[in-house]
Amino acid sequence: NEDGTIMLAQPHMIQQILDDLSFQPSISSKETPALSSVVLDRDLHLPPMNSDFEYPSVIGMLNFLEKSTRPELAFAVHQCAPFSANPRTSHAKAVRLIGKYLQGTKERGIILNPTEHSFESYVDADFCGLWNPETAMYDPMTSKSRTGFVITYAGCPLTWASRLQPETALSTTEAEYMALSENTRVLLPLMDLLE
16 A cells, blocks of 8 residues: 555455355445354254355355454354354354455455564453353353464564364363463464564
8 A cells, every 4th residue: 555554355255255145236234244142053953054055165265264364254254164064044144144244344354554573462262152051961062262362463463363272171261371372382483483
């Protein structure tokens, strides 16, 4: 850009995702990619998703988009991804919500504005954020906590993640320590590379 910033965006890929979802230009957009009040689970009591779009293919493209230029999609995409093998109507609805968000934000991306050269790292974790006592006996994933982090260099995001922790945390403090550990294991090699 003229002001020295760099914008990374993928409007063509977003259009491909919208085409795969069979969205028309007149579809109304949404302001967020996911509802904060909804936690997806296996929903085996709901009917299987109808075949109006290829769920695993769209999830793959969304995952690539999230890892490339749209980190704000991380939680929404990673909440939908585990159900690619057996998607239900609720999972398809969540993917369509992401599509409606992208419909209104097609031209957006990451704006890089390099400043002073240093690393910054932001880490957070929830404690059993997917917990559902009704399905916990059948789905052990509901007891997992989620790690989220972003690592920046010179004020520009280098890498980010939103994923379930591999071990079950027994407290909020333990979940936070596991998130810090995972983040540090990504950050230290980046620092070594720079040196």
